[in-house]
Amino acid sequence: xxxxxxxxxxxxxxxxxxxxxxxxxxxxxxxxxxxxxxxxxxxxxxxxxxxxxxxxxxxxxxxxxxxxxxxxxxxxxxxxxxxxxxxxxxxxxxxxxxxxxxxxxxxxxxxxxxxxxxxxxxxxxxxxxxxxxxxxxxxxxxxxxxxxxxxxxxxxxxxxxxxxxxxxxxxxxxxxxxxxxxxxxxxxxxxxxxxxxxxxxxxxxxxxxxxxxxxxxxxxxxxxxxxxxxxxxxxxxxxxxxxxxxxxxxxxxxxxxxxxxxxxxxxxxxxxxxxxxxxxxxxxxxxxxxxxxxxxxxxxxxxxxxxxxxxxxxxxxxxxxxxxxxxxxxxxxxxxxxxxxxxxxxxxxxxxxxxxxxxxxxxxxxxxxxxxxxxxxxxxxxxxxxxxxxxxxxxxxxxxxxxxxxxxxxxxxx
Ligand code: PGA
Ligand code: ZN
Numbered sequence: 001x002x003x004x005x006x007x008x009x010x011x012x013x014x015x016x017x018x019x020x021x022x023x024x025x026x027x028x029x030x031x032x033x034x035x036x037x038x039x040x041x042x043x044x045x046x047x048x049x050x051x052x053x054x055x056x057x058x059x060x061x062x063x064x065x066x067x068x069x070x071x072x073x074x075x076x077x078x079x080x081x082x083x084x085x086x087x088x089x090x091x092x093x094x095x096x097x098x099x100x101x102x103x104x105x106x107x108x109x110x111x112x113x114x115x116x117x118x119x120x121x122x123x124x125x126x127x128x129x130x131x132x133x134x135x136x137x138x139x140x141x142x143x144x145x146x147x148x149x150x151x152x153x154x155x156x157x158x159x160x161x162x163x164x165x166x167x168x169x170x171x172x173x174x175x176x177x178x179x180x181x182x183x184x185x186x187x188x189x190x191x192x193x194x195x196x197x198x199x200x201x202x203x204x205x206x207x208x209x210x211x212x213x214x215x216x217x218x219x220x221x222x223x224x225x226x227x228x229x230x231x232x233x234x235x236x237x238x239x240x241x242x243x244x245x246x247x248x249x250x251x252x253x254x255x256x257x258x259x260x261x262x263x264x265x266x267x268x269x270x271x272x273x274x275x276x277x278x279x280x281x282x283x284x285x286x287x288x289x290x291x292x293x294x295x296x297x298x299x300x301x302x303x304x305x306x307x308x309x310x311x312x313x314x315x316x317x318x319x320x321x322x323x324x325x326x327x328x329x330x331x332x333x334x335x336x337x338x339x340x341x342x343x344x345x346x347x348x349x350x351x352x353x354x355x356x357x358x359x360x361x362x363x364x365x366x367x368x369x370x371x372x373x374x375x376x377x378x379x380x381x382x383x384x385x386x387x388x389x390x391x392x393x394x395x396x397x398x399x400x401x402x403x404x405x406x407x408x409x410x411x412x413x414x
Contacts, residue, residue, distance in 0.1 A: 002075040002113035005029045007105070009063045011056055012036050015388040016198060016361040019056040021063065023104035025112045027075045033111030035367060037100035037332050038359035041198060042145040042155060042237045044285055044306035046314060047333040048099035059098035063105070066097070070105065076113035076124055081106050082338035099335045106337035107367050120402065121367065125341070125374035131405040133167040134356065134372045134380040135160050136393060137233055137278065138174030139201040140181045140218075141211050143253070145240050146360050147195070147203035152211045153251040155237035156201060159219075160277050160379065163229035164408060167396050177230060178202070178384050180218040188214065198360040199383025207254040216274060226275060233278030234270065238263070239306045242284035249284075260290050271298050277411060278379070280328065280355075281305050291323040301326040301353050301378070301411070310334035312346045319350050326353040329375060331368070344375040357381040362388035366395035373399065378409045 005026050012022040014036070022036035039050055051059040066088050073080045085105070089096035114121040122131065137158040143151030159177045164170035178200075185192050185204045197203040206214065212234075216226055224230045241249040248257040258266055260283065267282040278301045283290035285306040295302045303326035308314045310333035318324045327347045331340040347354050356372035358381060369392045372380040380396075383389040399405060 002027045002116040004070055004073045004075050004109065004112070007067050007070050009060050009067070009101070009104070011060055014039060014361040014363055015386065018361055020363065021051075021056060021060050021098070021100040021104050023063070023101070023108045025075060025105065025108040027112040027116045031112045031115035033075070033108040033113070033115065035104045035107035035111065035365050036363040037103040038363055039332070039361040040359045041361065042240050042306065044239070044309040044333065046285065046311065047309040048094045048102070048335045050100045050332070051098040052096060056100070059101050062097050063101045075109040076117060078106055078110065078336065078338035078341060081109055082336045085336055094335050099332055102335040103332045107331065107365070110337060111367065120399070121370035122373040122399070123404075125370065129404065131373050132376065132409045133170075133396060133400070133405055133407065134377040134409055135162070135411065136167070136170055136174060136396070137355070137379050137381045138178060138384045139199045139381070140174075140178045140384060141204070141215055142197045142199070142201035143203060143211075144237050146199060146201070147197035150205035150253065151197070151203045152206060152208045153241060153253045154208045154211065154234060155240065156199070156235035157211060157215050158233035158235065158278065158381070159215075160231045160233055161229070162231050162277070162411070163224070167400055167408065170408060171393050171397070173224070173230060174384065176222055177219060177224070180222045181215055184214050184218040184221065196385070200385030200389055201383065208251060212270070212274060231277040232274045233276055233280070235280040235305070236267070236282050237306065238281050238283050239285045260287065264290055264293050267294055268297055271300055276300050278303065278326070281307060288318055288321040288323040291318070292321050295323055295325055301355070303328055303353070303355050305330070305357070310340055310343050312343050315343065315346050315350070315352070324352065326355055326378070328381075329354050329356045329371070329377065330359060331371065332359065340371070341375070348376070353378040355379040355381060358383060358389070358392060364388050364391045366391045368392055369395040369399065373405060376409070378411060
């Protein structure tokens with residue numbers, strides 16, 4: 001039994017100090033599940049809205065007024081929760097009640113159900129496996145919407161510990177590189193204040209080219225081989241660079257503008273130069289054709305975040321145009337857990353690699369680590385440092401104790 005016997009919402013704060021809705025779900029009068037919704041800084045314009053009329057208080061009030069509808073539902077079935085949510089809010093982007101309610105309620109319910117059923121969440125979500133650990137992508141240096149002036153225009157330079165032999169070792173390697181990057185920045189900037197962006201990545205005063213060279217050098221200094229022990233990835237978050245009117249990608253901090261064609265060439269050059277295993281949002285969110293060109297030429301994962309917004313509909317458009325061979329899965333972009341799991345099924349049917357991801361404004365909840373394993377994600381993005389990031393990574397470490405999860409995912413068959 002996993003019958004929802006009570007629900008309770010409250011306002012709390014996320015890692016940026018912004019308001020969020022947290023929901024407690026109790027099953028069988030005794031098992032509590034709790035979740036609060038994260039939020040993004042580089043938000044896709046097609047993703048679900050967080051709050052009704054942009055107002056967390058209003059979303060909470062609305063949730064309270066409908067909360068009785070959720071009593072008696074089976075918490076282990078995300079579809080029943082989705083059905084009731086959709087009977088309340090039929091707007092595509094949860095404008096009426098807010099995606100934060102859909103997220104928090106559906107995740108809290110599955111946590112409560114996992115306690116009722118005495119099964120870890122990943123097994124409840126995917127009873128049959130097989131289970132593998134995703135590669136943790138560590139965000140070691142960044143800028144864009146996650147850090148202030150003077151930092152790179154590129155949002156995230158990511159490391160992927162290809163040579164790791166366990167999830168613990170993978171995390172160790174990522175932290176080692178993060179430490180080496182700090183030392184490398186100190187060497188070039190005596191006044192470096194150890195500033196970090198929203199996800200814990202170093203946020204130095206460097207341009208894009210300097211930043212990439214520096215990270216590659218730091219990997220070398222650590223005695224690791226670029227592209228073999230540690231590979232690099234980049235989240236361009238190109239919608240933040242795109243100027244709709246001028247039709248150029250403006251790297252404002254570096255003082256460079258690129259046309260769409262130049263941007264494609266730039267991305268392909270970087271993939272080649274740094275042997276990248278991963279690029280995310282290399283073109284703006286509606287340029288399916290441009291991303292298709294990158295996908296066709298690149299021998300790496302080309303993932304859509306703002307482009308796909310964890311939406312099965314957007315995935316269909318991308319697939320029809322040959323755009324992306326990887327998809328970011330952020331539950332709060334989709335709304336509820338059911339919608340996100342549906343998206344993951346669509347990804348698998350289309351042989352798209354899944355990359356489960358946090359948001360830059362996070363809670364200390366560890367749920368996405370289970371979601372990554374349940375959806376056979378190839379990679380997981382959780383930033384690098386800060387309690388809200390470490391919470392997810394340490395959950396992966398704990399999950400290795402089940403003995404059910406084989407090693408790290410294969411990236412070669414993507
Ligand atoms: P966001 O950024 O959470 O600020 O949207 C993360 C990302 O773009 O991957
Ligand atoms: Zn992104």
